Amino acid sequence: MNARKADDDVVGTTFERYERYLNPGMAQIVKFMGFETVEVGSEGCYVQTADGKRYLDCLGGPGVFSMGHSPPTIIEAVHRQLERMPLSSHLLLNPVTAELAERMAEVTPGDLQYSFFCNSGAEAVEGALKAARAYTRRTEIVSTVGGFHGKTYGALSASGRDVYREPFKPLLPGFTHVPYGDAEALRGAVTSETAAVILEPIQAEGGVRVPPSGYLTAAREVCDEAGALLILDEVQTGLARTGRMWGCDWEGVVPDIMTSGKALGGGVMPLAAFTATPEVWGIFEENPYVHTSTFGGNPLACAAALAALDAVEELGLCEAANERGKQLIDGLRHAAADDGEMVAEIRGRGLLIGAEFTDPDIAGLVIATLSAHDILAAYTLNNPSVIRFEPPLIITGDQVNQVVEAFAKALASTAAMLTQ
Ligand code: PLP
Numbered sequence: 001m002n003a004r005k006a007d008d009d010v011v012g013t014t015f016e017r018y019e020r021y022l023n024p025g026m027a028q029i030v031k032f033m034g035f036e037t038v039e040v041g042s043e044g045c046y047v048q049t050a051d052g053k054r055y056l057d058c059l060g061g062p063g064v065f066s067m068g069h070s071p072p073t074i075i076e077a078v079h080r081q082l083e084r085m086p087l088s089s090h091l092l093l094n095p096v097t098a099e100l101a102e103r104m105a106e107v108t109p110g111d112l113q114y115s116f117f118c119n120s121g122a123e124a125v126e127g128a129l130k131a132a133r134a135y136t137r138r139t140e141i142v143s144t145v146g147g148f149h150g151k152t153y154g155a156l157s158a159s160g161r162d163v164y165r166e167p168f169k170p171l172l173p174g175f176t177h178v179p180y181g182d183a184e185a186l187r188g189a190v191t192s193e194t195a196a197v198i199l200e201p202i203q204a205e206g207g208v209r210v211p212p213s214g215y216l217t218a219a220r221e222v223c224d225e226a227g228a229l230l231i232l233d234e235v236q237t238g239l240a241r242t243g244r245m246w247g248c249d250w251e252g253v254v255p256d257i258m259t260s261g262k263a264l265g266g267g268v269m270p271l272a273a274f275t276a277t278p279e280v281w282g283i284f285e286e287n288p289y290v291h292t293s294t295f296g297g298n299p300l301a302c303a304a305a306l307a308a309l310d311a312v313e314e315l316g317l318c319e320a321a322n323e324r325g326k327q328l329i330d331g332l333r334h335a336a337a338d339d340g341e342m343v344a345e346i347r348g349r350g351l352l353i354g355a356e357f358t359d360p361d362i363a364g365l366v367i368a369t370l371s372a373h374d375i376l377a378a379y380t381l382n383n384p385s386v387i388r389f390e391p392p393l394i395i396t397g398d399q400v401n402q403v404v405e406a407f408a409k410a411l412a413s414t415a416a417m418l419t420q
Contacts, residue, residue: 007050007051007052010038010040010050011036011037011038011050011051014038015027015031015038032364032368033364033367033368033371034368034369034371034372035049035371037049037050037051037053038050042057042069042070043068043069043070044068044069044070044392044394045057045068045069045391045392045394045395045396045399046069047069047376053374054374055371055374055375055376056374056375056376056391056399056402056403057069057376057391057392058370058375058376058377058388058389058390058391058403059376059377059378059388059390060390060391060392061262061263061267061390062204062236062262062378062388062390063204063235063236063241063262063263063352063390064262064263064265064267065263065267065392066239066240066241066262066263066267066308066312066317066392066393067263067266067267067308067311067312067315067317067392067393067394068267068392068394069267069392070267070268071266071267071268071307071311073307073310073311074266074267074268074304074307074308074311075268076307077303077304077306077307078268078269078300078303078304078307080303081096081299081300081303082300084299085299086298086299086300087295087298087299087300088297088298088299090294094297094299094302096299096302096303096306097117097297097298097299097302099302099306100115100117100297100302100305100306101114101115101117103305103306103309104260104273104275105275107245107309108246108258108275109246109248109249109252109254109258110254110277111254111277111278112254112255112257112258112275112276112277113275113276113277113278113281114275114276114277114278114280114281115273115274115275116273116274116275116291116293116296116297117271117272117273117293117296117297117301117302118271118272118273118274118293118296118297119270119271119272119293119295119296119301120150120261120270120272121149121150121155121233121235121236121259121261121262121272122149122150122151122152122155123150123152123272123293123296124235124259124260124261124272124273124274125149125150125152125154125155125158125198125231125233125235125259125274126150126152126153126154126155127259127274127291128196128198128231128233128257128259128274128276129141129154129155129158129195129196129198129231130154130291131257131274131276131280131283131291132195132196132229132231132256132257132280133195133196134283134290135195135229135279135280135282135283136195136196136227136228136229138193138194138195138228139173139174139193139195140174140175140176140191140193140194140195141157141158141174141175141176141194141195141196141197141198142175142176142177142178142186142189142190142194142196142197142198142228143158143159143160143175143176143177143178143197143198143199144160144177144178144179144180144199144200144203144206145160145177145178145179145180146160146161146180146203146206146207146209146382146383147159147160147177147180147198147199147200147203147206147233147382148160148161148200148203148204148205148206148381148382149198149200149233149235150235151164153168153171153172154172156168156171157171157172157175158175158198159382160177160206160382161381161382164381176189180199180203180206180209180211181209181211181212181215183214183215183218183219183222186218186219186222187218187222190222190223190225190226190228191226192226192227194223194226194228195228195229196223196228196229196230196231196256196257197219197222197223197228197229197230197231198231198232198233199216199219199230199231199232199233200232200233200234200236200237200247201216201232201234201237201242201246201247201248201250201251202237202242202247202348202349202352203382204236204237204352204380204388205236205380205381205382205383206380206382206383207354207356207380207382207383207385207386208347208348208352208353208354208380208386208388209347209354210347210348210349213251214251215251216232216248216251216253217251217253219253220253220254220255223256229255229256229257229280230253230255230256230257231255231256231257231258231259232246232247232248232253232255232257232258232259233258233259234246234247234248234258234259234260235259235260235261235262235272236262236352237352238258238260238261238262238263238264239260239262239263239264239308239309239312239317240263240312240317240318240320240321240350240393241263241321241350241351241352241390241393242321242349242350242351242352243318243321243322243325243349243350243351244318244350245312245318246258247349250349256276256277256279256280257274257275257276257277257280258274258275258276259272259273259274259275260272260273260274260275261273263308264305264308265301265304265305265308266304266305266307266308266311267308267392268304269300269301269304269305270301271301271302271304271305315393315394317393317394318350320351320393320394320395321350321351321393322350324351324393324395324396324397324400325348325349325350325351325352325353327397327400328351328353328389328391328400328403328404329346329347329348329353331400331401331403331404331407332346332353332355332389332404332407333346334404335404335407335408335411336355336407336411338408338411339411339415341358341415342357342358342359342362342366342411342414342415342418343355343356343357343358343411344356344357344358344385348389351389351390351391351393351395352388352390353388353389353390354380354386354387354388354389355386355387355389355407356383356385356386357385357386357387358385359385360379360384360385362414362418363379363384363385363386363387364379364384365414365417365418366387366407366410366411366414367379367387369409369410369413369414370387370406370407370410372410373405373406373409373410374406375402375403375406375407375410377389389403391403
């Protein structure tokens with residue numbers, strides 16, 4: 001069989017298998033976005049496809065590939081651990097898991113000290129919500145409209161977009177949603193029954209919404225006054241994405257519980273965590289097994305995370321996110337300046353950037369046109385009018401220019417399509 005035929009076969013069978021065994025609608029959407037091919041490899045800022053093309057990845061996981069695709073030092077660390085001991089016996093204590101927990105205490109702000117490791121952001125949120133209820137002995141949770149915390153029941157109850165919630169109702173009782181960025185609305189919703197407020201420092205899936213300065217500080221005050229806990233969900237904003245180690249570092253606010261995930265596994269292993277103060281960790285005193293996970297904190301994933309945390313420092317990823325983020329946001333704004341109609345706003349912080357369009361259908365066309373210019377982009381889950389730009393933090397200045405050029409061309413050809 002020649003190579004071309006083999007490529008065609010892998011594309012055909014993959015689409016067919018998605019249609020028959022995974023998710024037919026998803027296969028259709030991917031085709032509509034212009035991708036009649038499948039991914040077969042990845043390296044640095046690029047994803048390679050079966051037809052021999054490579055795409056510059058501006059979705060980045062989203063937020064998973066901060067250290068790039070297939071980062072060699074992280075893969076090496078995982079290989080070493082794979083040969084030694086991939087999974088835990090689940091009875092004996094594991095030194096790699098212990099080392100990562102210590103590192104998490106060092107890199108998280110304030111008196112956050114104890115970590116629970118799990119496999120996905122949603123699980124981390126579940127754990128954080130359970131911890132808040134167990135610690136406060138209260139049941140009410142306040143979260144925000146447009147917030148995204150995952151799709152398991154507790155996380156979905158905290159998330160704020162109806163289209164994902166409706167089919168699964170009733171969700172957990174006791175959840176109230178207030179407008180994001182509005183400190184007074186938060187003050188009005190938090191009572192002596194509130195166990196916790198859960199917020200993202202920047203709403204990522206909500207359309208890259210940066211709150212007004214002082215919002216997190218106000219949230220901290222509101223929680224303290226009511227005796228409620230503040231949970232900050234850093235699953236997407238953490239590990240240098242916004243130009244600081246954590247999104248909350250921009251305001252110097254320390255939560256009682258912080259969730260992390262995505263880039264924590266270095267783009268190689270799935271890993272997430274919730275990290276809290278010693279006081280909150282009192283919930284494990286009576287029964288250390290009150291909250292557990294079979295695969296959570298496995299040594300393979302923890303080895304990846306240790307290498308990922310090293311990479312944040314060694315590669316200077318906070319500085320890179322600030323520098324390249326400024327270049328990208330300026331470039332996108334410049335490209336959008338000639339367009340009076342389609343782009344409502346370009347906003348963000350570090351390399352978490354969103355382009356809001358006046359209509360979700362226009363955003364869809366721009367995504368499809370970007371793909372024709374070899375750029376992978378997608379909208380945010382809770383706001384389909386916003387295309388996010390969340391490339392690996394190792395993206396170079398030249399690659400940023402390439403994204404900006406492609407965006408300008410995509411705007412021009414979308415405008416031409418709309419006037420036809
Ligand atoms: N929290 C935030 C802020 C997220 O952005 C996400 C995913 O996008 C999640 C939680 C859920 O993470 P996962 O998809 O790993 O369950």
